Amino acid sequence: MMNNTMKNPVGNLPQGTTIIGKWHKERYTIVRTLGYGATGYVYLTRSSKGLAALKISENSMSITSEVNVLRHFSKVRGFSLGPSLLDVDDWEQLRGKQSFSFYVMEYLEGEPLLSFVQKRGMEWAGILILQLLTDLETLHKEGWVFGDLKPDNLIVTSTPPKVRLVDVGGTTQHGRAIKEFTEFFDRGYWGLGSRKAEATYDLFAVAMIMIHICYPKQFQKNGESGLKQLEEQIDKEVWLKRYKVVLMRALAGEYSSAQEMKSGMLSVMSQRNSSASQKGAAQRTVNNKAKQGPASSTSRASRSGDSTQRQPVPTKTSSKGWMETAVLLSVILFAYFFYLYGQIM
Numbered sequence: 001m002m003n004n005t006m007k008n009p010v011g012n013l014p015q016g017t018t019i020i021g022k023w024h025k026e027r028y029t030i031v032r033t034l035g036y037g038a039t040g041y042v043y044l045t046r047s048s049k050g051l052a053a054l055k056i057s058e059n060s061m062s063i064t065s066e067v068n069v070l071r072h073f074s075k076v077r078g079f080s081l082g083p084s085l086l087d088v089d090d091w092e093q094l095r096g097k098q099s100f101s102f103y104v105m106e107y108l109e110g111e112p113l114l115s116f117v118q119k120r121g122m123e124w125a126g127i128l129i130l131q132l133l134t135d136l137e138t139l140h141k142e143g144w145v146f147g148d149l150k151p152d153n154l155i156v157t158s159t160p161p162k163v164r165l166v167d168v169g170g171t172t173q174h175g176r177a178i179k180e181f182t183e184f185f186d187r188g189y190w191g192l193g194s195r196k197a198e199a200t201y202d203l204f205a206v207a208m209i210m211i212h213i214c215y216p217k218q219f220q221k222n223g224e225s226g227l228k229q230l231e232e233q234i235d236k237e238v239w240l241k242r243y244k245v246v247l248m249r250a251l252a253g254e255y256s257s258a259q260e261m262k263s264g265m266l267s268v269m270s271q272r273n274s275s276a277s278q279k280g281a282a283q284r285t286v287n288n289k290a291k292q293g294p295a296s297s298t299s300r301a302s303r304s305g306d307s308t309q310r311q312p313v314p315t316k317t318s319s320k321g322w323m324e325t326a327v328l329l330s331v332i333l334f335a336y337f338f339y340l341y342g343q344i345m
């Protein structure tokens with residue numbers, strides 16, 4: 001992160017400042033600062049087209065590189081991980097003496113992943129990770145690796161909740177060296193792989209995001225092997241332990257695709273659901289037996305092997321049988337009556 005106090009001609013622009021694009025002449029009025037980092041400042045702006053996020057930097061190269069990534073994303077159908085790109089232009093200050101590149105993107109109005117999960121519950125963590133893996137699968141298939149995957153770059157937009165990624169600055173083409181990374185989420189830091197842009201690099205970061213959800217304060221690497229230390233942390237948290245098989249495989253770089261990791265997550269979730277529904281069914285049986293009273297003592301007797309004490313429980317099937325017999329008998333009697341009547345006449 002850049003030092004906010006450093007003199008930066010595009011930093012801390014006051015509310016109400018209007019940025020006019022040199023080429024497209026669109027006017028963007030600053031509402032407030034959304035954030036800032038190594039690359040530049042991001043402002044919430046209002047224009048004739050409504051609210052949008054505007055990223056501006058002294059470094060035109062980094063703006064160009066992010067614009068290229070966002071342009072590429074916009075061509076991928078069904079891909080909604082990053083914000084959509086709305087405009088690219090330059091802003092001239094001091095009567096054209098200084099020019100700064102900027103781009104305008106969709107404003108992702110939402111909540112950071114961590115606070116969303118803390119408020120809505122851990123069930124959401126699994127769902128959001130599945131969403132993230134779905135989008136990563138598309139990104140990887142396109143030959144890109146996100147690189148700097150971390151909760152700070154994840155925003156959950158609402159209705160329906162959807163995880164989106166801001167800051168595409170770290171997005172790197174497959175096979176190249178990762179452009180940007182953050183230690184805790186970087187497999188190189190944990191001694192568990194290289195900084196080469198591969199799907200496995202992002203999947204490691206996904207596992208670390210899951211760990212970070214349970215350890216919001218994070219923890220430092222100690223002297224032992226990275227994998228051993230992470231395993232110990234996983235074992236201490238119930239939610240992480242449930243996904244241990246998936247997490248260990250992702251940390252060790254054993255998943256060849258995001259889809260494979262997603263299947264692993266889904267199978268843990270379905271096991272949990274089926275055991276929960278089995279428990280539910282067992283609980284319902286117990287409750288029903290408790291309601292039936294004598295029948296419950298019957299089942300206890302049968303378990304003790306005393307079948308003589310078994311009481312027949314009237315069922316719907318037996319009452320239905322009686323009704324069928326009665327109907328059949330009345331039809332036969334009716335037919336017999338007509339037969340006798342015909343004989344007499």
Ligand SMILES: Nc1ncnc2c1ncn2[C@@H]1O[C@H](COP(=O)(O)OP(=O)(O)OP(=O)(O)O)[C@@H](O)[C@H]1O
Pocket residue numbers: 001002034035036037038039040041042053083105106107108109152153166167168169
């Ligand atoms: N499209 C957007 N909608 C809403 N908020 C955004 C958007 N883009 C960026 N932000 C906010 O601005 C912050 C800084 O943006 P960004 O991460 O792109 O800057 P950066 O200079 O690349 O930062 P870093 O040093 O982490 O790479 C983000 O963490 C996020 O809170």
